[in-house]
Amino acid sequence: GQSLEQPSEVTAVEGAIVQINCTYQTSGFYGLSWYQQHDGGAPTFLSYNALDGLEETGRFSSFLSRSDSYGYLLLQELQMKDSASYFCAVRDEGGRRALTFGSGTRLQVQP
Amino acid sequence: GAGVSQSPSNKVTEKGKDVELRCDPISGHTALYWYRQSLGQGLEFLIYFQGNSAPDKSGLPSDRFSAERTGGSVSTLTIQRTQQEDSAVYLCASNPGTDTQYFGPGTRLTVL
Numbered sequence: 282g283q284s285l286e287q288p289s290e291v292t293a294v295e296g297a298i299v300q301i302n303c304t305y306q307t308s309g310f311y312g313l314s315w316y317q318q319h320d321g322g323a324p325t326f327l328s329y330n331a332l333d334g335l336e337e338t339g340r341f342s343s344f345l346s347r348s349d350s351y352g353y354l355l356l357q358e359l360q361m362k363d364s365a366s367y368f369c370a371v372r373d374e375g376g377r378r379a380l381t382f383g384s385g386t387r388l389q390v391q392p
Numbered sequence: 393g394a395g396v397s398q399s400p401s402n403k404v405t406e407k408g409k410d411v412e413l414r415c416d417p418i419s420g421h422t423a424l425y426w427y428r429q430s431l432g433q434g435l436e437f438l439i440y441f442q443g444n445s446a447p448d449k450s451g452l453p454s455d456r457f458s459a460e461r462t463g464g465s466v467s468t469l470t471i472q473r474t475q476q477e478d479s480a481v482y483l484c485a486s487n488p489g490t491d492t493q494y495f496g497p498g499t500r501l502t503v504l
Contacts, residue, residue, distance in 0.1 A: 314491065379448070
């Protein structure tokens with residue numbers, strides 16, 4: 282079966298940097314994605330890593346280590362609007378592209 | 393352009409009734425997915441459609457759940473004889489063949 286582990290909750294202050302970790306166990310692996318979901322909203326895509334290393338998109342970066350079955354999302358210069366739930370998700374089959382999601386990390390940004 | 397749309401946004405039903413949830417994917421997206429999200433939880437895969445291929449139904453929790461996709465576009469998820477444990481947000485997503493899934497706003501289903 283597949284499983285993903287991520288912290289349930291993280292708290293940080295405006296302007297700070299926060300890292301959300303994700304470890305996974307899957308039968309197959311094609312890539313690790315991150316999605317953001319505000320309360321009552323739809324998940325929105327943040328990043329996708331298929332290869333080892335760091336991907337940077339503005340204030341957000343995502344890292345993957347396939348040998349360690351581990352990745353993280355790094356959020357810099359935190360803003361109040363970053364308060365949301367963040368989900369890591371694994372694409373575990375080549376053709377289907379359906380995702381297996383973690384339970385989510387609720388980030389609270391405080392002033 | 394228009395995103396993924398879902399209707400209704402909220403549905404309250406009585407236990408034992410049937411419900412139909414609708415999804416309009418982004419035009420031109422060949423892949424369509426249904427997920428379910430219970431309160432405070434991650435998303436649970438239900439079913440996947442790709443073009444004209446037979447759907448992948450491996451995530452459907454019971455035979456009370458079924459889905460159709462007509463003309464490669466609109467999809468309907470049907471839940472028969474609803475149970476209280478079916479209460480959740482049902483999310484539809486589409487993608488054009490990349491690794492980005494575009495989600496609709498979801499339908500919040502409450503079974504009384």
